[in-house]
Amino acid sequence: PALRADVVTIFPDYLAPLRLSLIGRAAQTGILDLAVHDLREWTHDRHRTVDDTPYGGGAGMVMRPEPWGEALGALVPPGTTPVPRLVVPTPAGRRFTQAVAVELAAEPHLVFACGRYEGIDARVAADAATRMRVDEISIGDYVLNGGEAAVLVVLEAVVRLLPGVVGNPESLTEESHAAEHDGLLEGPVYTKPPVWRGHEVPPVLLSGDHGAIGRWRREQALERTARVRPDLVPVPVAGRGLDGLT
Numbered sequence: 001p002a003l004r005a006d007v008v009t010i011f012p013d014y015l016a017p018l019r020l021s022l023i024g025r026a027a028q029t030g031i032l033d034l035a036v037h038d039l040r041e042w043t044h045d046r047h048r049t050v051d052d053t054p055y056g057g058g059a060g061m062v063m064r065p066e067p068w069g070e071a072l073g074a075l076v077p078p079g080t081t082p083v084p085r086l087v088v089p090t091p092a093g094r095r096f097t098q099a100v101a102v103e104l105a106a107e108p109h110l111v112f113a114c115g116r117y118e119g120i121d122a123r124v125a126a127d128a129a130t131r132m133r134v135d136e137i138s139i140g141d142y143v144l145n146g147g148e149a150a151v152l153v154v155l156e157a158v159v160r161l162l163p164g165v166v167g168n169p170e171s172l173t174e175e176s177h178a179a180e181h182d183g184l185l186e187g188p189v190y191t192k193p194p195v196w197r198g199h200e201v202p203p204v205l206l207s208g209d210h211g212a213i214g215r216w217r218r219e220q221a222l223e224r225t226a227r228v229r230p231d232l233v234p235v236p237v238a239g240r241g242l243d244g245l246t
């Protein structure tokens, strides 16, 4: 497979959508080797306890280190090659961006640790870091109840970049946030009919003049990016100007 992904969670059913559509097909065709594991497999008490009260007090519960240590030890036994990257979703992580998705898509093996409660005992990541790269990531500046939704987001963004997953790989270079699109947002898209409820498709798109169409699309991307995400608009670099961006 191009990518092996292990997901450890106390809610394995939450990852069921990964069996659908593009990601599901990638798993079916062997591009992706996906395994979802229930953390409680690595508990030994009658109640299969995965959490406990936080040292230092405070609200909520913290995930105990022992089950995680055993789970990661089972999934990444000493001597495992290639050494996987441990991806830990957390509100306190580095921002997950398309550039990070490209980085992760180059990895042969990813292990995802889905936390719940107030998070995972910090010693789990510290201990794992002695044996593998640990990447704490956040999918955005809003608060979720756990890491599972983040894993769905990250895996979708990563797997679609793998060769053979998306029908037309060219589409990956023309989309919003793609480096090949200078990180700009895409402009509007249209299909048949040429007029719908009185709304016309911009005539240039029906002109067959591919130079004019390319310029129009560029202009639309710049205009939309400046309006919706001014932070993404490239600034002219001294001496390089906006080559090709105007």
Ligand SMILES: N#Cc1c(-c2ccc3ccn(Cc4ccncc4)c3c2)n[nH]c1N
Pocket: 089, 090, 091, 093, 114, 115, 116, 117, 118, 119, 120, 137, 138, 139, 140, 141, 142, 143, 144, 145, 146, 147, 148, 150
């Ligand atoms: N990625 C990502 C995230 C999360 C996230 C991820 C993992 C966990 C595990 C536990 N929680 C709950 C919690 C813990 C501490 N503070 C607030 C909420 C999580 C939230 N929230 N928002 C994001 N963008």
